[in-house]
Amino acid sequence: MLRKLLENLRGAFAFLLLSANTLFWCLLLFVLALVKLALPFEPARRRLDRLLNAVATAWIACNTGWMRLTQPTRWDVEGADALAPGGWYLVNSNHQSWVDIFVLQRVLSGRIPLLKFFLKQQLIYVPVIGLAWWALDFPFMRRHGKAALRANPGLRRQDTETTRRACEKFARTPTSVTNFAEGTRFTPAKHRGQSSPYRHLLKPRAGALAFAMGALGTRFRSLVDATIVYPGGAPTFWDFLCGRVPEVRVRIRELPIPEVFCSGNYEGDPALRSSFHQWLDQLWRDKDRQIGELLQDSGTA
Template sequence: MRALPAFTLGMLSLTLLALNTLFWSMPLFLLAALKLLVPLPAVRRRFSPPLNRIATAWISCNDAWIRLLQRQPWSVEGASGLHCAHWYLVICNHRSWVDIFVLQRVLNLRIPLLKFFLKQQLIYVPVIGLAWWALDFPFMRRHSRTALRKHPELRDQDRDTTRRACAKFASVPTSVTNFAEGTRYTPDKHRAQSSPYRHLLKPKAGALALTLNTMGQQFHSLLDISIVYPDGTPSFWALASGQAGRVMLHVRELPIPADLCSGDYSADAAFRSEFHRWLAQLWEEKDQRIEAMLAQATR
């Protein structure tokens, strides 16, 4: 089947993805409707485990068609020894929408369901938007620097969203996932930032710090994940049509420093500086790891 023309392979992949999504969306939307009708938060939380199991089944079926149709094997290091009963904070570099499929496929059934911070506009995506809401994915509003200068109170919106999301995550084992760069890497963005890293944009600390402040003591560990596409960053169509090339993923499990879970990032300048130093060191190590992964791919 992998020998099929790229266009045929891509259309087959999209068909399988659509059928898989439609199939699992029926029980998911039924539970989502019941969840919406229940006014009590304590009762609503009881819907989370079955909804998460449905999402896990959807990911498992996606894994099947990706495994069937992809022409290149994936290289994965460090993903053993993880557990679905633990809470994890996951951080990852961000290159493409393909990253989400890669993370879901590699980590499915190894750790709890990944929960991403999403742009507010994505809640309006047909079918998937409602699914993300039902699964308690937090939707974040993006405000320009100009808007924030004029209306500083807008910063509180995302802080409140993060706190509410973390409160929900605390009741069921969850992998809170953060693309710390805040956007997908491109050479233009890299130049515009004057990023000190070769393969990364500058990390944004705010949401990460707030997540640790809200539920840091509950996390078993931090999973520092690096994704590399040695043959070039693929689009989703490239993944669907078997043209994504090689995929390399490295997982590094780290303890979370206890002192980073108790400070006030927004009000304490000393803590904010300490947090930035920790994140910058983490990002420097990630940059070096990506460089090593790319060098390994050329051997």
């Protein structure tokens, strides 16, 4: 009972630090975003993009600070030290929890440019942080089910156009375009509902990755493939704040992006689309096997 009370007090303190950090940096972010809206000149917007990214990077650095202060979590990370900060990257990861975003930011910040995520449209309404994501030009995607797409194929073009416009903005300054290919957080129920062929992953959605490759082409230096494992089980964000995540394991691989995926037409070329799906399936099989090995090493498989 006393332990749970102390954990909840830790969580409340961590949440207070996160909230204060977010409000402080978001105020500056919003001021810069308003200036950017008022200045339609491309050179000015490029400079402001760099300032906005610097503010977001400072927010991430302060988050890492309160994590170290309040969290007893053991971090087991391999592969991140080999990355270089220059240029554009395409980042892909498995997805289990809101905590994944903080994990990726902590592990990759300073090693590659600022991570910018593909987000669900509804997240723009999250107080304060939703506006911050908008100010930083994060793309908000409308998720449509297969039935809706069959009934109205035109819906597919909405996300294609959103990805294209976002990538045009990303081209102004080095960016790490980040995507959770599963499109949603992994749960056993979703896994069963999909009849997923992977043991630890949902089926990947190819669209956002393929469109980003096509839009930014050879600008991408490489694909940064991140695998996140929580040996104690996928945590809620409150669990994380309360220090109930004993260990986080992260494995980073830097992989070349096949040139054909950057220069080809994913939508209009069935052969290329099939090749892309095979490439992504192999990437996912490798990740699924790696997750199994990491869980087995921790004795939780």
